[in-house]
Amino acid sequence: MEDLGHRVSPEVNSGRIAVLGGGWAGLAAAVTLARAGRPVDVYEAARTLGGRARRVEIDGIALDNGQHILLGAYRDSLAIIRAAGGDPEKLLLRLPLELAFPGAFRLRAPRSLPAPLHLLVGLIDAQGLSFAEKFAAIRFMVGMQLNGFNIADDITVAELIRRHAQPPQVVRYLWEPLCIAALNTAIGDSSARIFLRVLRDAFTQGARDSDLLIPRADLGALFPDLAAAAVSKAGGRVRLGESVDSLAADASGWRIGSGTGAEHYAAVACALPPWRAADLLPPQCAHVAAQLRALAHEPILTCYLQYPPHTHLPRPMIGLSREISQWAFDRGQLDGPAGLVAVVVSAAGRLRGIDAAELAAAIHAELREVVPGLETPQWHRVISEKRATFKAAPGLSRPAAGLLLPGLALAGDFVDSGYPATIEGAVRSGIAAARALLGETRAA
Numbered sequence: 001m002e003d004l005g006h007r008v009s010p011e012v013n014s015g016r017i018a019v020l021g022g023g024w025a026g027l028a029a030a031v032t033l034a035r036a037g038r039p040v041d042v043y044e045a046a047r048t049l050g051g052r053a054r055r056v057e058i059d060g061i062a063l064d065n066g067q068h069i070l071l072g073a074y075r076d077s078l079a080i081i082r083a084a085g086g087d088p089e090k091l092l093l094r095l096p097l098e099l100a101f102p103g104a105f106r107l108r109a110p111r112s113l114p115a116p117l118h119l120l121v122g123l124i125d126a127q128g129l130s131f132a133e134k135f136a137a138i139r140f141m142v143g144m145q146l147n148g149f150n151i152a153d154d155i156t157v158a159e160l161i162r163r164h165a166q167p168p169q170v171v172r173y174l175w176e177p178l179c180i181a182a183l184n185t186a187i188g189d190s191s192a193r194i195f196l197r198v199l200r201d202a203f204t205q206g207a208r209d210s211d212l213l214i215p216r217a218d219l220g221a222l223f224p225d226l227a228a229a230a231v232s233k234a235g236g237r238v239r240l241g242e243s244v245d246s247l248a249a250d251a252s253g254w255r256i257g258s259g260t261g262a263e264h265y266a267a268v269a270c271a272l273p274p275w276r277a278a279d280l281l282p283p284q285c286a287h288v289a290a291q292l293r294a295l296a297h298e299p300i301l302t303c304y305l306q307y308p309p310h311t312h313l314p315r316p317m318i319g320l321s322r323e324i325s326q327w328a329f330d331r332g333q334l335d336g337p338a339g340l341v342a343v344v345v346s347a348a349g350r351l352r353g354i355d356a357a358e359l360a361a362a363i364h365a366e367l368r369e370v371v372p373g374l375e376t377p378q379w380h381r382v383i384s385e386k387r388a389t390f391k392a393a394p395g396l397s398r399p400a401a402g403l404l405l406p407g408l409a410l411a412g413d414f415v416d417s418g419y420p421a422t423i424e425g426a427v428r429s430g431i432a433a434a435r436a437l438l439g440e441t442r443a444a
């Protein structure tokens with residue numbers, strides 16, 4: 001392969017750009033490029049856009065491959081939805097942070113106070129903790145704030161909270177649920193550095209940053225459908241069902257091979273999942289490919305339970321903190337079908353091999369302990385995403401955002417944004433990749 005060190009073709013200024021992968025990272029890149037007036041081709045192997053945050057149809061009902069929630073701090077996600085023509089305030093239900101485990105624990109952070117005071121007052125008012133437990137949690141947050149939410153050496157979250165003598169109730173209802181929800185990694189395996197980054201962004205800058213944003217539309221309608229329209233409007237194409245099988249430099253840009261042949265592009269944003277990107281990156285990127293291959297992954301399981309339509313959970317989202325189930329969402333209160341409940345099981349590797357009907361029965365039994373009187377579900381469906389996120393382990397080595405080679409930028413939730421594998425991490429990386437390509441073309 002030729003040496004790419006010097007080459008930025010003048011054609012980059014006008015030529016078509018390929019975006020590989022139609023997940024949130026690829027679509028964020030595509031919308032950013034489209035809004036800068038650049039025609040893009042989005043290659044997506046599946047028949048649906050959205051990747052790991054996508055719409056699925058079950059018996060004619062539009063659901064999601066997994067229940068997702070966003071945070072008020074996800075500024076770039078909200079901005080890209082707006083840039084694609086959506087209104088996040090309509091598409092998402094915004095709730096002040098409330099961790100409610102019915103009958104056991106409740107924390108509500110009042111939005112009327114500035115951050116981080118709202119969390120401190122929320123902790124003082126929390127139900128289900130003794131005075132000593134509240135004081136321990138407050139001491140932890142104040143200690144972290146004084147350190148700027150940094151630690152010298154990355155350790156596990158379990159070790160961090162052990163060093164700060166956090167009582168079991170505080171761990172069970174606060175740190176563990178927050179860590180598993182944000183990092184999808186058990187506290188004994190999670191990076192304290194990544195966890196602290198999420199705590200810092202959610203709790204210390206603005207009181208609305210810790211708001212929970214729960215989609216009231218299916219995940220396709222939340223952004224991917226809008227992104228596809230924005231791409232087409234700018235003269236680009238969304239190529240569904242086209243799996244990219246080669247990526248190689250040519251004289252003035254890049255050649256992308258897929259089932260329909262090979263095409264030339266001025267530049268490429270590669271937003272494939274890490275396991276696929278590792279196989280396609282050119283040989284000069286071997287060190288990045290090795291980083292991607294070294295990532296371990298964690299599953300997430302979503303169990304949909306359809307109860308009779310008169311069924312309601314006490315809130316749109318409740319914490320369960322049971323042996324299997326972590327959170328339950330009442331889709332009926334989120335503009336979905338009445339009586340439909342989605343139960344989320346993060347870091348679900350321990351459940352591998354369990355039969356779906358058995359699992360749904362166990363999850364229903366756990367839900368009944370918290371919401372007494374629930375009738376038997378009319379149907380259930382378990383969706384298991386085996387590689388939902390990378391495992392956010394301490395000391396993880398992740399590739400940097402931006403250009404890998406002239407005309408080739410990397411994006412994806414695995415890129416080092418400081419964030420765990422989230423919609424926000426994916427979107428940030430996509431915007432950064434697009435800007436790197438646009439910056440490069442302007443300089444050419």
Ligand SMILES: Cc1cc2nc3c(=O)[nH]c(=O)nc-3n(C[C@H](O)[C@H](O)[C@H](O)COP(=O)(O)OP(=O)(O)OC[C@H]3O[C@@H](n4cnc5c(N)ncnc54)[C@H](O)[C@@H]3O)c2cc1C
Pocket residue numbers: 020021022023024025026043044045046049050051052053065066067068069070242243244245271272273276300301302385387388389411412413414421422423424426
């Ligand atoms: C069940 C579940 C629950 C989650 N919950 C949350 C949550 O509550 N909050 C949150 O912020 N995040 C959550 N996440 C994480 C979030 O969904 C991901 O971090 C994010 O969607 C990753 O986006 P991405 O674009 O980086 O990657 P992907 O979504 O993996 O996108 C890559 C795309 O490339 C396509 N592709 C693969 N190979 C090829 C090929 N050869 N050619 C063309 N296209 C190809 C794939 O089909 C895919 O569409 C959850 C994930 C799952 C699975």
